[in-house]
Amino acid sequence: MPLLEDEIINKAKSVDLKSFLESQGFNFIEESTNNYRSKEEHTLVVTYKYETPIYFWYKYGQQGNIINYVMSNITSNDFRKAVKYLLKDSINSTRQTLCYKKNSAETKRASIDIKYSTNEIKHVYGYLCKTRGINAKVINEFISKGLLGEDERHNALFLHLNEMNKVVGADKCGTNSYINTRFKGVVSGSNQNYGFAYKIGTKFKNLMVFEAPIDLISYFQINQSILHNCLLLSTGGSAKINIIQTYISIYESIDTICVCTDNDDSGHKAYMNIKNQYRNCNVMDGRQELRSKGVKDFNELLMKR
Template sequence: MARITDKQIQEARNKDFKEFLEKEGFCFRKHGNSYECVQHDSLVLNRKGNCLWYHWYSRNENGNIITFVQNNITNGNFREAIAYILNCNINSYDTKDIYSNENDKNIIRGNVEIERSSDVKRLFAYLTKTRGINKDIVNKLIKQNKIVQDSKNNIVFKYIDENGKTVGGELKGTLSNKPFSGIVQNSNEEYGFTLSIGNKNNIKELKVFEASIDLLSYYQLFKSELEDTILLSVGGCAKIRKIGTYLKQYENISSITVCVDNDKAGNNSFGNIVKEYSDYRINDGREYLIKHNLKDFNDLLRKGIIK
C-alpha cells in the first residue's frame, strides 16, 4: 500500500479550515479578523499566512487543520487525519503509524492524571441546583467514581475503557457566570463518558449525546424506558468516530439513537452519523426537543415538561 505523499499532506493543509469545521457541525461568527465558534466560545480561528489556524483555549490546543483533526477526531493518528480531511479511504495508505511534525506526538494518549479536590461540594451544587440533576443520580455516580471534582473545581466525567481504566475525561466548569468546557489533558479520544443500562452482555442500542449533562438529563427523564442500552457522550458534535469504539465493544448493538442538540450543528452531526454508520438503524431521538423548540435535554429537564 502506498504511503501518503507530501503532495497529499500539502493538499490537506491547504483545505479551507472554516468550511471543513462547518461541515463537521461547528458554526462561527466573525469578530474582527478572527472567527469565534458559536458552540465553544474558547475555540477561535485566526489567519496565519495563507491558512487559518485554531486556538482552543479551554483545551490548551492550537495548530492547523491537521493538528485539529489529530487532536479531536483521529486520536493523534496523522495518517488517518490526512485521509479524513481529504475524504479518502484510509485503507489505501500504509497502515504503519506515521506521526506528523505538525506537533510532537510522543505523548501516550490515555495516560491521564486527575488532581482531585478534597471535596465535591461545587460538583454536587452545580449538577443538582443549577442543572436539576437528581441528587440520587449524582451520589450514585460519585460512589461509582464515574465523576469527580478536580483541583480547579471542574467536574470530570471520566472516560473509562473496557478494562476499567480511566483514560480521559470531559470537563465542565461549575461557575454559572464563567462557562467552561474542556477535555482532560492527554485523554484518549476514542472513548467518551458512558452509562450502561440493563444487561451489559446484551446491549442492543447506543444513544449518542453531545455532552455529559445532556446524557444525565436524558437518563433522569427516560430511565424507566431504557433497557439494554448504553448512553454515550462524545464530548462535542464533531467527535462521532467515538461511536465506533462502542460498536466494536458491544457487538449486539443494532440501532443508534442520535440525541444531539436541536440546532444546526446537531443537524449536521445527525447527518454525519447517518452517513458514517449506515450499516445500523439510525433514529433521531430529538422528538421532544423539536416539538417544544428546545436546544437540548437539560433544557427539557429544567422546563419540567416531562413529569
C-alpha cells in the same frame, strides 16, 4: 464455525503489546532493556526479550501474548473475539472492529494529566443539583459508577472509562454559578477513542449518542424508568462521531444508534453524518421531544419540567 487462518491470527499477534496496553490506560517505565513495568499496576510487566512480546501480570497469575491478554481481561476467554478485537477488516463481518495499534502520539495520550477526587466533590454536586436541575439520586448513581470527579480548582470532571473500567480521559466543566461562561473542554492526555458513557444492562442493543455529559445525565433522569439494555454515550461535541466506532466494535450486540444531539444546525449535521458513516446500524433521530417542546437540548428540557 470455520477456523481462523494463521495469517489472521499472526496479524492479531503483531499488534504492539505495550502500545495496546497504553491505549487501555496503563503507563509504563523502562526498568531495563526491553523490559517495562506499569506505573499503575506494579505487578504488570511487558517484555520484548523473546520473539513474541510477552506480558506477566503476577497479581492475577496471568502471562502470555497480546491475544492471551485480551482473552483473559476483555473477551471472557473467547479466542475468536479476541482476534477480532485486535484487528480491523480481517474477518468477514458486516461490521468493522477496532484495531488498537496506536502511533506514538496517541499512546502518549492514554492517561489524563490532572489530579482529581471522586469522593470530595461538593462543588460538582452543587453545580449539577442547583444549576442543572439534576436530582441527588441521579448524581449519586453516577458517582457510584465512578463517572464523576472534581479537580483541584473545583471543576467538574466527567470521567471516561474504558471497557476495563479504567479512567482514560475526562470532560471538564467549570462549576462557578456566578459567571455566565464556564470553562469546558477535554482534559489533557485523554484517549480520544473514548467518551463519557453510562451502561444500562449487560447486553446492549441501543447506543444513545449525546453531545455533552450534562445532556446525557439529563436524558437519563427524564427516561430512566424506560431505559433497558442500552449504552448512553457523550462524544464531547457534535463533530466527534468517530468515538462511536469504539463502542460498536467492543459491544457487538449494538445494532441501533439513537442520535440525541442538540436541536440546532450542528446537531442535525451530526445526525446526518452518523447516518452516513454508520450504515450497518439502524440510525434513529432521538430529538423529537426537543423539537416538540422547542428546546435546544435535554438539560433545557429537564429544566422546563
